[in-house]
Amino acid sequence: MATQTATKPSLTIKRRLNASPAKVFAAWTDPEKVKGWMGPGDTKVLAVECEPRAGGRYRWLMRAPSGEDHDVSGVYREFVPGRKLVFTWAWKSMPERESLVTVDLKPDGDGTLLTLTHEQFLDDDARNRHRQGWESAMDKLEKFVA
Numbered sequence: 001m002a003t004q005t006a007t008k009p010s011l012t013i014k015r016r017l018n019a020s021p022a023k024v025f026a027a028w029t030d031p032e033k034v035k036g037w038m039g040p041g042d043t044k045v046l047a048v049e050c051e052p053r054a055g056g057r058y059r060w061l062m063r064a065p066s067g068e069d070h071d072v073s074g075v076y077r078e079f080v081p082g083r084k085l086v087f088t089w090a091w092k093s094m095p096e097r098e099s100l101v102t103v104d105l106k107p108d109g110d111g112t113l114l115t116l117t118h119e120q121f122l123d124d125d126a127r128n129r130h131r132q133g134w135e136s137a138m139d140k141l142e143k144f145v146a
Contacts, residue, residue: 009127010119015138019145021082021105021112027145028085028103034060037144040136041065054079058087074098089118097122099130114138 017024027033031048038045039062046069047061059073074088077100085103104115116134121127 008119009121009124010117011121011127011131011134012118013116013131013134013138015114015116015142016108017112017114017142017145018110019112020110021107023145024105024112024114024141025082025085027141029079033144037140038062038137039064039070039140040133043070049073051076052079074101078102097126099126114141 019027027037029050029052031050034048034050035045038048038060042065043062045060045062047059049057049059051057054076056076056079057073058076059071062070062072064070071092072089073092074090076085076087078084078086083105085101087101088098089101090098099118099120102115102117102119104117106113106115116138118127118130118134121130
């Protein structure tokens with residue numbers, strides 16, 4: 001008898017950025033650059049740790065305007081400079097809710113087509129909250145790399 005596994009919610013966001021894939025990739029992997037755009041709205045990045053290689057760990061510590069800290073970390077599953085990042089995503093407050101983020105970069109004339117896929121959410125509510133966060137962070141990334 002076959003067992004059916006429930007499909008977990010996911011999200012995909014696509015953006016065209018006015019920067020080279022190398023510049024966009026650096027914005028995701030250079031700690032000083034990550035501080036310039038990561039997080040939604042007026043969220044500030046307090047600390048970034050990054051081991052830029054497959055199997056390396058990363059950690060982003062952010063503070064919301066409310067003063068609440070958001071601490072996310074994971075492991076790079078794939079690390080292809082200028083092209084692709086795949087990494088696990090887990091909030092320190094809920095480490096059992098690990099999900100997976102893929103950032104795919106394709107050259108597009110003088111810019112880059114970025115496709116962000118975040119999958120394996122526990123539920124629709126978690127996906128919807130992350131979609132809002134990512135959309136806002138992508139707005140900041142667009143300005144940061146332009």
